[in-house]
Amino acid sequence: MPRVKRGTMVRKRHKKMLALTKGYRHGRNNLFKRAKEAFLKAGQHAFRDRRTKKREFRKLWIIKINAAARLHGMTYSELIPGLQKAKINLDRKVLAELAVSQPEEFSKIVEKVKTQIATK
DSSP states (O other), X not given: OOOOOOHHHHHHHHHHHHHHTTTOOTTTTTOHHHHHHHHXXXXXXXXHHHHHHHHHHHHHHHHHXXXXXXXXXXXXXXXXXXXXXXXXXXXXXXXXXXXXXXXXXXXXXHHXXXXXXXXX
């Protein structure tokens, strides 16, 4: 039986990994061992941060809504339950976008909430 040399497959695997780490710095783009470590760590960070991104955006929306609500004499913690009582089903993403891009529409929503709170 002939001898099997595996050099071509190893080279193929190494080239594939080095292509995936193109643009990395300090030897992590051309040294296979360092590239493999960096690629695996980058994957861990990507997995973790896809979840962290959702948290960060929710925080940002809440900050925007709170700032806009305070301009109308309310706080975020008063506005959200008021929206539920007024049966206005807008999520935080849409509210934050309204607060920034269409403040007159946001003020109408806040006025509806204020009248709803005042009546109950």
